């Protein structure tokens with residue numbers, strides 16, 4: 551049976567990028583995957599000054615609002631790299647936090663779907679026709695983690 555998730559406070563909310571599970575990437579700690587993902591949009595652009603602001607905001611909603619502001623210039627290769635950026639961040643999240651790693655592994659081979667009513671790329675959209683890229687990433691992270699022999703040690 552398919553598992554649908556979306557808001558961090560709903561069932562399977564730990565699969566949302568807005569869930570309160572921090573990650574360290576290249577020595578920098580980000581309070582959520584969403585903070586990290588939104589900041590990466592501006593790497594190497596004239597608007598890179600927004601990166602530390604996104605890093606510092608309290609909530610993933612604030613990070614998303616800053617990252618989605620259309621007056622700022624997103625890096626030119628964003629469409630090519632965004633899925634890889636997300637994959638790396640989501641993998642790190644589940645390597646870091648053993649409790650949610652167990653929740654992910656316990657889903658077995660069930661289909662995971664980000665049930666976003668508005669997002670047809672990361673989610674399934676309002677009519678299920680979306681690409682569900684976040685669900686696909688979670689399933690590939692699940693597969694990758696299953697192959698790792700010793701996961702009793704938390705990654706920082």
Ligand SMILES: Nc1c(N[C@@H]2O[C@H](COP(=O)(O)O)[C@@H](O)[C@H]2O)[nH]c(=O)[nH]c1=O
Pocket residue numbers: 556557558566567568584587614617618664666669672684
């Ligand atoms: N979970 C969740 C959302 N979904 C997330 O939004 C991100 C896509 O952002 P963008 O590429 O800027 O459109 C991505 O992390 C996707 O999973 N959006 C929300 O407004 N609220 C939420 O609770």
